[in-house]
Amino acid sequence: MLHNCAVHAEHAVPRFAFPKGGVDIYTCPTCGCIMADLDFVPEQYEAAAYYTMAFKSKAEIEGEWGFRWRYILRAIKRHNPTPRVLDVGAGNGYFVSLARTEFGLDADGLEISDAEAAYALKMFGIDFLRGDLASVAGRYDVITSFNVLEHVQEPMALLAQMGERLSPGGHLVLTTPNPTCIHRRLRGLNRWSMVCPPHHINLFTRDALEESLARTGFEILEYGTLSTYINAVRKIDTQSLMLRRAAFQALKSVNLGADHFVVCRKTKESVPPRASPARGSS
Numbered sequence: 234m235l236h237n238c239a240v241h242a243e244h245a246v247p248r249f250a251f252p253k254g255g256v257d258i259y260t261c262p263t264c265g266c267i268m269a270d271l272d273f274v275p276e277q278y279e280a281a282a283y284y285t286m287a288f289k290s291k292a293e294i295e296g297e298w299g300f301r302w303r304y305i306l307r308a309i310k311r312h313n314p315t316p317r318v319l320d321v322g323a324g325n326g327y328f329v330s331l332a333r334t335e336f337g338l339d340a341d342g343l344e345i346s347d348a349e350a351a352y353a354l355k356m357f358g359i360d361f362l363r364g365d366l367a368s369v370a371g372r373y374d375v376i377t378s379f380n381v382l383e384h385v386q387e388p389m390a391l392l393a394q395m396g397e398r399l400s401p402g403g404h405l406v407l408t409t410p411n412p413t414c415i416h417r418r419l420r421g422l423n424r425w426s427m428v429c430p431p432h433h434i435n436l437f438t439r440d441a442l443e444e445s446l447a448r449t450g451f452e453i454l455e456y457g458t459l460s461t462y463i464n465a466v467r468k469i470d471t472q473s474l475m476l477r478r479a480a481f482q483a484l485k486s487v488n489l490g491a492d493h494f495v496v497c498r499k500t501k502e503s504v505p506p507r508a509s510p511a512r513g514s515s
């Protein structure tokens with residue numbers, strides 16, 4: 234059973250919501266954070282069938298991610314035209330590849346998974362930094378982390394570590410699933426596909442995300458939602474992207490997109506969050 238909210242131990246005690254996939258799901262009455270009562274399972278990210286590695290060609294990867302990564306890279310360049318970038322949880326490597334080849338950025342990727350690192354090297358010739366953030370030397374102007382925060386056991390510790398690796402005034406650019414997206418609204422929380430233990434451990438409402446960033450020394454410069462996983466639209470709009478762009482803009486305009494998208498500035502050196510020993514099962 235969960236005793237503490239993943240965002241802050243002084244929030245109200247998490248409330249049991251429902252079981253899913255044999256795992257108990259809780260919500261925080263204070264910030265709305267949605268939490269799975271389970272431990273991080275690194276082995277899941279070594280499977281070749283994992284969604285980031287399920288593509289056989291660059292063209293398939295471009296079809297899935299090209300639109301999103303270019304949108305984000307343009308946003309980064311608006312804030313800093315020539316940053317040194319670190320992508321934390323760099324997955325199949327396509328973001329780092331585009332950052333280097335199309336946007337001319339000095340970009341590194343960090344990845345814990347051997348399978349992802351081998352895939353990125355084979356597909357894009359990218360040699361990731363390996364291991365966790367604590368082992369990364371030096372500082373970066375921009376740290377990106379796309380759909381990683383929801384996978385880790387201690388998201389506040391990860392945010393603090395990202396702050397430590399940023400230069401003063403550097404930018405943090407994050408995406409993570411948005412619990413008020415249109416899918417969740419239509420299906421309800423227990424049928425929302427982002428509640429998917431063991432992959433996702435913590436899901437952040439906008440309030441929870443904003444509080445998490447403020448507590449770890451970040452100021453939000455831009456908030457929006459992104460939605461490029463509209464399969465029904467993608468199937469009929471394979472070439473022009475016009476429908477996909479229209480659907481993307483429509484959902485973005487009302488913040489119903491699948492993921493939160495935030496650009497933040499580091500305002501102070503992060504204060505490491507207090508450990509929450511009662512986080513796990515008892």
Ligand SMILES: [Zn+2]
Nearest residue numbers: 238244261264
């Ligand atoms: Zn909370």
